Amino acid sequence: MTLNELKAGSRAVVTSVGGEGALRRRLLDMGITPKTLVLVRKVAPMGDPIELFLRGYELTVRSDDAAKIEIKPVE
């Protein structure tokens, strides 16, 4: 399952970060690394991007980019 498929309000653990180049590096630099716990806070009014909560702060990523992040949902 990928991060863009996660509903607002649910949590997941990152299993791997795909993508390439600047985007992938930026995701890793911002703390989206394997084993990180992520909460999908909300979806922007026009349906994209999404707001995440991880490592104690709020981060926004586009759905297309979130689709490159593999996750395992957490109850």
Add this chain to the structure above:
Amino acid sequence: MVLALIGNQNSGKTTLFNQLTGSNQHVGNFPGVTVEKKEGRIKNLKDVTVVDLPGIYSLSPYTAEEVVTRDFLLKDRPDGIINIVDATNIERNLYLTLQLIELNFPMVLALNMMDEVSASGGSIDIPKLEEWLGIPVVPISASKNQGVSELVSRITSVAELGTSPKRLDFCSGEVHRAIHAVAHLVDDHAFVQRIPLRFAATKLVEGDIPTINALKLNQNELETLKHITDEMEAIVGMDREAALADMRYSYIEKASAAAVHKSGETKEQRRSLQIDSVLTHKYLSIPIFITIMGTIFWLTFGVIGAFLRRIMNVGISFITGVTDTALTRAGISPIVHSLVIDGVFAGVGSVLSFLPTILVLFFFLSMLEDSGYMARVAFVMDKLLRKIGLSGRSFVPMLIGFGCSVPAVMSARTLASERDRKMTIMLTPFMSCSAKLPIYAMITAAFFTEHEALVMISLYLLGIAVAIIYGLILKSTLFRGNPVPFVMELPAYRLPSAKTITLHMWEKAKDFLRKAFTVIFVATIVIWFLQNFNIRFNPVTNSEDSMLAAVGTFLSPVFAPLGFSDWRASTALLSGLTAKEAVVSTLAVLMNVSNPEGLAPLLTKIFTPLSAFSFLCFTLLYMPCVAAFAAIKREMGSLIEAVSLMVMQTGIAWLVAFIIYQTGKVLI
């Protein structure tokens, strides 16, 4: 002594810089890029300079800001680094810290927003954190000016003694083995190229291209490097970039588990969530945004701006009047008299007339930016701008373009990436600025009385449409390649400090006056000269004989395919370069009417309705006034780029007006 100030965006870096230096700042650009470089001397310490580097999250080689920071650190070699860290968001902030420590410069960690951590019942064990990081840690609150003098004394002593960080190792296991093997492999290269060894080794393991090139490794060494990293990847089960990010974050997690005692979210973070439940609400967010921007426009261009402008105009016309009388009484020759009054005073006046708008607008923009709302605008509006390869962050500068291109272009500086900044600056002038309204009003009054609103709206929409098409073209030509990723922090809402806002307004005003003065001033004098002299450099009494008219006449065939070949139209367009309103007044002068109101009926002599519309389209799109040109040149950091933008834009205007006129002719 030179100190570098480095930290993440939203870590309070600018606030700290202002506390350290006061108004003692110099703003410029790093050579060759549009990245801002601020320098200042520390208050009461004359020989200590602080360089405020761009807000970055990592020393990766992907964005102009990161590259500039790396180059500055490696080539200019500051005597020390102040790394500012947001204590309420310590994990992600320390990620940059670990990379900075590897550079092995004398360094102090400024742990900012400690007041917020304490207020929410949390605490950070400073000695323990120092032990984990191997560098001095000073808790501060930049906004309350707490701990700043302690920070200054720590960093100056560390820098003076040249004390290196006590710890460079943040890794374990296979990554550790790889970094050490690589360090061993390249240690002579790093020494020769003067690149800190630990930094070089880590970057090589990470696969960092600029470091690989800078070290000038031979084929053998490159193969060994590949072998080492391949093996590491196989054992760790992650690729090199992920492995190193994972290593750093794992270390940070352990360090913060040992030193940071949080009691959940801070008050500010909880408050932010509540504010966001309204400001980024599914249905409310866009109406609220429109209301906020509408109010800012109304206050800037209507109420406050207009009030300040009126005061300013009274002052200017008073001084002009006094000078005028004095000159007349002294019996100065009419030419000098005209130069002073119509050239110098008009020039200075037109420069100053922008000032109230800039001050008021940047007051509000600074509020939006520093409070954290601008990031929410980007979040809400991102989807609209994505198709043309920009992000939501460009929305506000473009919107301001409808008021005035000058502050709009200047405000693009807050965008986080150079690519977005440049592209936004290129597209903003297509947003129809308010100075063009008198032109639209004049032409529509003369030709389109029954469809005034329709014509006005169609012009605004045409500007937007051309910007979109131009954006799409730019995206696949000049700005090809991957856009800078839109992975953006939404910082907690904070009350902006009066000091930061005042300094920001002051800086923008100073910047505008200094840079724009020469360009606008010279341009006004040149236009005055062209208007008042003929080609034999004799003064003229009738503007028809002036050099400007001669240039206009010379250029007029260019506009024939657009439907308006009359020399008066092209001359008016030329004078519009000083300020767009001047198109109307020049036309009035050239048509021999005393006031613009009487102009409308006479316009039928030089325009048909179709050519009038084509003239409007050209006016909408052609190169902006000299004040905007000065701002563009300043922000682009290059005269050639600014001039080629003007040429491009005028070319586009010509093409669009041509298509409209020729299509219209076939249809009508």
